[in-house]
Amino acid sequence: MKTTTSLCLWLAAGLACSRPPAEPTPHDETPQPTNRIAVPESVRQNLGIGFQHVERRRVAATLRLPGHFELLPQARREHRTPMAGRVTIAVQPLQRVAPGDLLGTLDAPEWRRTQRELGEIATERRVVAARIASMQPLLAAHKAHEQSLREAERVMQERIQSLEDTRQSVGGQAQAISEAKVQMAQVRAQAAEAAEKHTLTEAALAELEANQEALQARTHLVLAGAAAMLGVEPSVLAGRWPSIDAVELRATAAGLVDGLQVASGGWVDAHALVLTVTDLDQVRFRARALQSDLPRLAPGLACTIHPASADATTGARLTGELQLGVEADPIQRTLDVFVQPSATAAFARPGVAAFLEIETAVAAEAELAIPLAAVMQDGLERVFFRRDPADPDRVIRVTADLGVDDGRWVEVRSGLVDGDEVVTAGAYALMLASSGSAPKGGHFHADGTWHEDH
Numbered sequence: 001m002k003t004t005t006s007l008c009l010w011l012a013a014g015l016a017c018s019r020p021p022a023e024p025t026p027h028d029e030t031p032q033p034t035n036r037i038a039v040p041e042s043v044r045q046n047l048g049i050g051f052q053h054v055e056r057r058r059v060a061a062t063l064r065l066p067g068h069f070e071l072l073p074q075a076r077r078e079h080r081t082p083m084a085g086r087v088t089i090a091v092q093p094l095q096r097v098a099p100g101d102l103l104g105t106l107d108a109p110e111w112r113r114t115q116r117e118l119g120e121i122a123t124e125r126r127v128v129a130a131r132i133a134s135m136q137p138l139l140a141a142h143k144a145h146e147q148s149l150r151e152a153e154r155v156m157q158e159r160i161q162s163l164e165d166t167r168q169s170v171g172g173q174a175q176a177i178s179e180a181k182v183q184m185a186q187v188r189a190q191a192a193e194a195a196e197k198h199t200l201t202e203a204a205l206a207e208l209e210a211n212q213e214a215l216q217a218r219t220h221l222v223l224a225g226a227a228a229m230l231g232v233e234p235s236v237l238a239g240r241w242p243s244i245d246a247v248e249l250r251a252t253a254a255g256l257v258d259g260l261q262v263a264s265g266g267w268v269d270a271h272a273l274v275l276t277v278t279d280l281d282q283v284r285f286r287a288r289a290l291q292s293d294l295p296r297l298a299p300g301l302a303c304t305i306h307p308a309s310a311d312a313t314t315g316a317r318l319t320g321e322l323q324l325g326v327e328a329d330p331i332q333r334t335l336d337v338f339v340q341p342s343a344t345a346a347f348a349r350p351g352v353a354a355f356l357e358i359e360t361a362v363a364a365e366a367e368l369a370i371p372l373a374a375v376m377q378d379g380l381e382r383v384f385f386r387r388d389p390a391d392p393d394r395v396i397r398v399t400a401d402l403g404v405d406d407g408r409w410v411e412v413r414s415g416l417v418d419g420d421e422v423v424t425a426g427a428y429a430l431m432l433a434s435s436g437s438a439p440k441g442g443h444f445h446a447d448g449t450w451h452e453d454h
Contacts, residue, residue: 049426067287
């Protein structure tokens with residue numbers, strides 16, 4: 001709209017700033033026509049004139065496909081409640097979180113039951129440990145008792161032998177021998193009873209130790225189950241479970257909080273979806289190629305992803321390698337192709353449209369190319385405007401000598417060299433101002449109006 005208004009003002013501006021020509025002198029010479037147009041900074045800002053560098057591109061060997069970005073399957077992490085309870089949300093929608101950040105808490109009755117079970121097991125383990133500790137002195141006493149009875153049995157055996165020797169040498173001693181044998185039988189009976197008690201004590205100790213091992217294994221299993229529900233390691237939960245009043249929901253990956261499904265303070269069932277965390281850096285580009293282009297496509301070809309906006313800078317491009325889809329569409333005669341970008345950019349977001357350029361012949365020679373937006377149709381000829389290398393505030397109208405194009409870039413066969421710049425934005429206003437059968441030359445005023453040179 002602004003350019004149209006400027007065009008309407010050209011005639012009035014030409015009349016307003018025209019002056020009566022001075023009387024020619026013998027030394028005056030008629031100015032030669034020129035194809036150069038002055039575009040100082042104020043005019044460039046007023047008309048929105050923008051430049052872009054000429055590039056070396058394999059236009060004839062480049063396949064250009066429209067497409068869009070999409071999330072990778074692992075880019076979205078769902079966070080669900082491990083058990084039923086009352087949830088409290090600790091984050092806001094679209095808040096950026098890092099791994100381990102607190103997303104919310106859950107007050108769950110099942111966790112209280114787990115704590116009670118762990119407490120009962122811990123109490124049983126302490127009782128068993130105390131009983132095992134008390135068994136050690138009892139075993140030592142039984143052992144000492146058995147040792148003393150064996151010593152008494154040895155002494156009684158020696159006494160009986162002594163009495164037998166005396167009877168053989170001097171006679172008599174029958175009553176003493178009988179009494180000694182009775183005492184010997186009593187000592188043996190006491191030793192057998194002490195051995196029985198010792199054995200029973202050892203059996204009880206073995207049972208307690210087995211119970212201790214069972215309780216330890218049970219504790220490990222309950223802790224492992226609780227750790228799986230809470231999403232932590234059992235070693236982290238050990239020793240801390242008595243002080244955990246609520247189950248914590250923590251982020252497992254970096255990203256943005258997306259899709260809050262419940263309100264803070266509400267009751268949720270087990271395994272209910274609370275929120276999702278989306279990592280926008282994990283995206284890939286999807287495009288659709290024609291099946292007729294399959295002979296030109298191969299996995300691993302170099303690709304470039306360009307934003308859909310025409311005024312995007314070169315720095316916004318992304319690169320990657322081509323990947324072919326598994327299954328083609330027999331009705332549409334197409335095949336999905338994918339590119340995993342090697343870096344990230346602001347425009348690489350899920351659902352954003354862009355263009356994919358595939359170099360199908362890397363060995364082909366790169367030609368000088370300019371954007372098609374820089375080429376204007378003026379009557380029967382096509383023109384573009386080259387920035388004057390000697391004066392950045394001037395542009396040169398050039399009749400285009402063009403080759404093949406890929407829909408956005410076109411090969412230029414002459415009129416440009418490496419390092420040149422061409423007008424992309426605002427080229428239409430320059431074309432209208434300089435349109436005619438012969439180059440006229442002139443200049444723009446700061447308000448965007450055009451005035452031919454006298």
